[in-house]
Amino acid sequence: MKRVRLTLEYDGTDFAGFQLQGKGERTVQGDLEAALLQITGTQIRVSGAGRTDAGVHALGQVAHFDVDWKISEEKIVGALNAHLPRDISVLQAGYAEQEFHARFSATSRTYRYAILNRPQPSALLTRYVWHVTRPLSVEAMQEAGRTLCGTHDFATFGQPSAPGLSTVRFVERIAVRPWKNGSCLLITVRGNAFLRQMVRSLVGTLVMVGQERLERGEVLKLLEVRDRRACPPIAPAKGLCLVKVGYDGQRIGIN
Amino acid sequence: MKRVRLTLEYDGTDFAGFQLQGKGERTVQGDLEAALLQITGTQIRVSGAGRTDAGVHALGQVAHFDVDWKISEEKIVGALNAHLPRDISVLQAGYAEQEFHARFSATSRTYRYAILNRPQPSALLTRYVWHVTRPLSVEAMQEAGRTLCGTHDFATFGQPSAPGLSTVRFVERIAVRPWKNGSCLLITVRGNAFLRQMVRSLVGTLVMVGQERLERGEVLKLLEVRDRRACPPIAPAKGLCLVKVGYDGQRIGIN
Numbered sequence: 001m002k003r004v005r006l007t008l009e010y011d012g013t014d015f016a017g018f019q020l021q022g023k024g025e026r027t028v029q030g031d032l033e034a035a036l037l038q039i040t041g042t043q044i045r046v047s048g049a050g051r052t053d054a055g056v057h058a059l060g061q062v063a064h065f066d067v068d069w070k071i072s073e074e075k076i077v078g079a080l081n082a083h084l085p086r087d088i089s090v091l092q093a094g095y096a097e098q099e100f101h102a103r104f105s106a107t108s109r110t111y112r113y114a115i116l117n118r119p120q121p122s123a124l125l126t127r128y129v130w131h132v133t134r135p136l137s138v139e140a141m142q143e144a145g146r147t148l149c150g151t152h153d154f155a156t157f158g159q160p161s162a163p164g165l166s167t168v169r170f171v172e173r174i175a176v177r178p179w180k181n182g183s184c185l186l187i188t189v190r191g192n193a194f195l196r197q198m199v200r201s202l203v204g205t206l207v208m209v210g211q212e213r214l215e216r217g218e219v220l221k222l223l224e225v226r227d228r229r230a231c232p233p234i235a236p237a238k239g240l241c242l243v244k245v246g247y248d249g250q251r252i253g254i255n
Numbered sequence: 256m257k258r259v260r261l262t263l264e265y266d267g268t269d270f271a272g273f274q275l276q277g278k279g280e281r282t283v284q285g286d287l288e289a290a291l292l293q294i295t296g297t298q299i300r301v302s303g304a305g306r307t308d309a310g311v312h313a314l315g316q317v318a319h320f321d322v323d324w325k326i327s328e329e330k331i332v333g334a335l336n337a338h339l340p341r342d343i344s345v346l347q348a349g350y351a352e353q354e355f356h357a358r359f360s361a362t363s364r365t366y367r368y369a370i371l372n373r374p375q376p377s378a379l380l381t382r383y384v385w386h387v388t389r390p391l392s393v394e395a396m397q398e399a400g401r402t403l404c405g406t407h408d409f410a411t412f413g414q415p416s417a418p419g420l421s422t423v424r425f426v427e428r429i430a431v432r433p434w435k436n437g438s439c440l441l442i443t444v445r446g447n448a449f450l451r452q453m454v455r456s457l458v459g460t461l462v463m464v465g466q467e468r469l470e471r472g473e474v475l476k477l478l479e480v481r482d483r484r485a486c487p488p489i490a491p492a493k494g495l496c497l498v499k500v501g502y503d504g505q506r507i508g509i510n
Contacts, residue, residue: 009378057379074374081376089378119329121336123264123344124312128379 001066003100004076006032007092008061012052013127013238014087018061019051028052028088032063035083040067049102049245050109053197055237057128060091060110060244064102100247108172108246109194113187113203114179114239122183129184130203130239136185136210138176144209144219145174145187148202155226157202158195167195167226176206188243203235256321258355259331261287262347263316267307268382268493269342273316274306283307283343287318290338295322304357304500305364308452310492312383315346315365315499319357355502363427363501364449368442368458369434369494377438384439385458385494391440391465393431399464399474400429400442403457410481412457413450422450422481431461443498458490 008028016025020033029046036044049062069076076093084090099105116122116129117136148171155167171191179186187206189199205222208214214232222230263283271280275288284301291299304317324331331348339345354360371377371384372391403426410422426446434441442461444454460477463469469487477485 011378011381059379077375086376086381087378089376089381091375120332120346121341121344123266123342124314124383126266126341126344 001068003064003066003096003098004069005094005096005100005102006063006065006080006090008032008058008063009089009091010058010061011087011127012055012057016054017052017056018048018058028058028061029063031085031088032065032080035080036065036067038083039079047102049106050194050242052240052242053200053237055240057238057241058243059112059241061242062102062106062245062247064096064100102245105247106193106245107248108190108192108244109242110188110190110244110246111194111199112241112243113189113199113235114241115185115187115203115207116183117185118183125184127238128241130236132207132211134211136207137212138178138185138210140212140216141176141185141187141206141210144206144214144216145176147216147219148205148223149174152223153226154195154198154223156222156228156231157205158198159228160195169193169195169198171202174202174206197234200234200237200240201231203239204232207235208232256323258319258321258351258353259324260349260351260355260357261318261320261335261345263287263313263318264344264346265313265316266342266382267310267312271309272307272311273303273313283313283316284318286340286343287320287335290335291320291322293338294334302357304361305449305497307495307497308455308492310495312493312496313498314367314496316497317357317361317500317502319351319355357500360502361448361500362503363445363447363499364497365443365445365499365501366449366454367496367498368444368454368490369496370440370442370458370462371438372440373438380439382493383496385462385491387462387466389466391462392467393433393440393465395467395471396431396440396442396461396465399461399469399471400431402471402474403460403478404429407478408481409450409453409478411477411483411486412460413453414483415450424448424450424453426457429457429461452489455489455492455495456486458494459487462490463487 018028020029032046044065046065073094077090080090114129116131151170153168173190175188273283275284287301299320301318301320328349332345335345369384371386406425408423428445430443
């Protein structure tokens, strides 16, 4: 058996997230396993680096599976894309070491959140942005982003995958920059790993700051209180995209 | 009655084009007239600058209609967007002079065509690009673009709106440039007006040149032969977007 590592792009709009739900709902993992069943005739389990929520997109999700293949890496890409629906694309495939694990070997994750910040909606961006009509201060959001960076207990901003697990995470970078001539904002968030709904909770908080409904001091208090119920409204899934999973760096903090 | 001018963005994927078909098919004009009926209680006719084909998108389509309103231009934008589906957005609205006509006053149209040029498909771009897997030479396409610019009889590259009408058009600019780190190409085509399927026919021809399946001399011959049947396969609708309609310049050539 050989371990295969995939880099995936998908449009999350019509998926109930990455991970198999077992409720007959459409998931990225389910569609990948169905494609592998068609190609190989056997049921193969696929593991992803992160379980993106329903509606969240990916430009660089990573997954792995084990298979008894001898075909070239290029042919794996072609075969999978030929059997996948149009809203999932395999960008890269490669044979990996047996120790490689898409989720547990990952040392960083980079997400990008897109906000349309103008009165009018955008027909061409509607599936990929959060439409915030009230003007946002990029500077105030950048400053609040710096406050949230570092190793913190992010219990206010997300749930662990099971009760009782650590809610400490390391956020390396939160960058806010104008996009599309200033009609949009892109927020890039990079860290070792994230709690459930953590990126969308951070973005929801930054938007409150950008609209002057929350001050920097209050953001610090949100961190300190460590209470999920204190979190501002979370940003909608459709603006979020998992852009990169890193495996090169040193593992930092608690995963 | 006052004449209102609109600038529109739409995702053409689920439309049978801009113009009303009268066959129960969904059109941009039909949805705009339905929104106006909901707002005003009367049937109002909408005219567009160009009838984009089924699947063609717009970032800057222009339309006009006559209405008995006193509300501000900003409120027109808000009212229409509140009654339009998510795949049509009104970007601007303004009261125009009675002589203004979205189609007949237009002096230029700018289209952009997007090509994904790599072996793998793209889940996030699939609705907006033509996926061409074989590598394209940007330089060869640029040179062929220059050959096609100018005032020519474009009978090989499109049909007039009714038989017997002129097929002479003025193409001011055809620019080909890399996009998204070279994985995509953007072709910008600007002219006074275009024949039916003309931009997609020009793009189909440029792609043949970019793949070295057609030489510059043969492109000249295609122009000279003035025979629609000689045209290379036309590019699919989904890569095309009407980005701007101009009203400022001098009218050039035959409309």
